[in-house]
Amino acid sequence: MLPEVLAIEEVQVPQAVSVKKEKRREKKAEKSFVLEPFWEDYNDELLNGYIQEALENNLSVKIAEDRIKESEAILGTVNAQRLPQLSINPSVYPFKTISRWTGNFGSGNLLYFPLLLNWELDIFGKISDRVQASKMGVKISKEDLDIAKLSVSSEIAASYFNIILQDSLIKNYEEILSNLDETVKLKRQLYDGGIIPYDNLYTTEYELVEQKNQLNKLLRQREIMLHQFAVLRGVSPDGGSEIQRNSIDSLNFPFEVGSKISSDLIFARPDVLQAEYGIKKVSFDVKAARKAFLPSIDLNEMVGFENLRASRLFNWDSTVYQLGAGLMLDLYTGGYKMSYLKYNKALAVEKLHQYNNVLLNAFCEAENAISSYKSDYRSYKDFKDTIDKSKHYYNVANIRYSNGTGNKIDELAARRQVLINENSMYQAKISSLVDTVNIYKSMGGKKIE
Secondary structure (H helix, E strand, C coil): CCCCCCCCCCCCCCCCCCHHHHHHHHHHHCCCCCCCCHHHHHCCHHHHHHHHHHHHHCHHHHHHHHHHHHHHHHHHHHHHHHCCEEEECCEEEEEEEECCCCCCEEEEEEEEEEEEEEEEECCCCHHHHHHHHHHHHHHHHHHHHHHHHHHHHHHHHHHHHHHHHHHHHHHHHHHHHHHHHHHHHHHHHHHHCCCCCHHHHHHHHHHHHHHHHHHHHHHHHHHHHHHHHHHHCCCCCCCCCCCCCCCHHHCCCCCCCCCCCCHHHHHHCHHHHHHHHHHHHHHHHHHHHHHCCCCEEEEEEEEEEEECCHHHCCCHHHEEEEEEEEEECCCCCCCHHHHHHHHHHHHHHHHHHHHHHHHHHHHHHHHHHHHHHHHHHHHHHHHHHHHHHHHHHHHHHHHHHHHCCCCHHHHHHHHHHHHHHHHHHHHHHHHHHHHHHHHHHHCCCCCCC
16 A cells, blocks of 8 residues: 655644744754665675765766756855845046037036945845745755765666676576587487487587577676676776676675565655755745735945046045935736746646655655565575575486486586576576665665664
8 A cells, every 4th residue: 555645735833933943943854865875785895885986986976966066056146136236337427518608518527436235125035035945946956966876876786786697697608508518519429320310419509509699698788787887987988897796696685575664764765855845945936926026125325436527536525425225116017927926836736746746656666676576586585496406406417427327418408407597596686686776775775674
């Protein structure tokens, strides 16, 4: 059963609670994402090193860090609107006059050197709402960084396990090819002696060709995975192919199938937090769009010098000073403000639906990862039991061949079956390990007890 998606309700703040206390309470209750080193649960020092390298050098992480700086710079531009704006505006105004007594024309230049101060008084909280919206934008960009780190660390772990799987499969397929080569030689001798029909020999030869093709595919896949693994770590693919890795037998499961997982961990996922911040940001945008209908009140001050002669411009007699306040109210904007308000309201509904969608997909992702882990782990256990039986069968075939009651071809076939079962077991084990990585990712990287 999936839990109900939370609905965003408007909370009324009690009048008795002061604004400062309310802000402190919200700040204290605000969620924050911290990427826990879940990869340490696999007890693989090589994997730990590769993930740390990726978190430092991966270009997607660096791009997300740059976007945080961009959003912080935007916040700075919006926050600066709270402060007074100081400017200087030296000007020259040519003029021409006529004397009322003589009728002669005269001309000159009025020199003006003012220092201007303009300060928009945020009486209605217009700028404050824009600042709060920009702060939410910074938090959204920080969650982008958290999403990138969680994604990169999960991809590194999954790629590392799959590379180890390719190593094990390639090793077994090389032995299978050697086994089939020997089997083909023995069957060719039997066919030449007229003991077995040609179809028996042809079937083995065709199997040999198929296994060679499979080995070539595995070699190609491993090269591609190594290149991608290098790029994830921020390394050139040319020099990142040779990496150290442990054997598949040394890999351990971080937790059992029956471990209890709290669904509350999902609410701390960075994409869920980002969707929450998106709702908060658009709520401030709606407030700012509503307050755009209110007038703006500016405080203007001017101090400077004014004179007809440059030599007397900076004398005290030339000093001018002016102080005033102004109110500006837009009477007609062609419906721009109303359309902008409608846009932000529609965007708020979209962000709410987006939050619900992210939350539903998060629960679906977690359920899928848990179901896959249960299924793949059962397969791993079944193949592990089958390995013991196939090894016993191979030992019996080997004893029969040594005692002269069996033949070499049957012994080789028994060994091939062991290798084939091992490949199936390895694939199930790695699939289970990748499932655990997906579970960690679906839970926001939180460790599972």
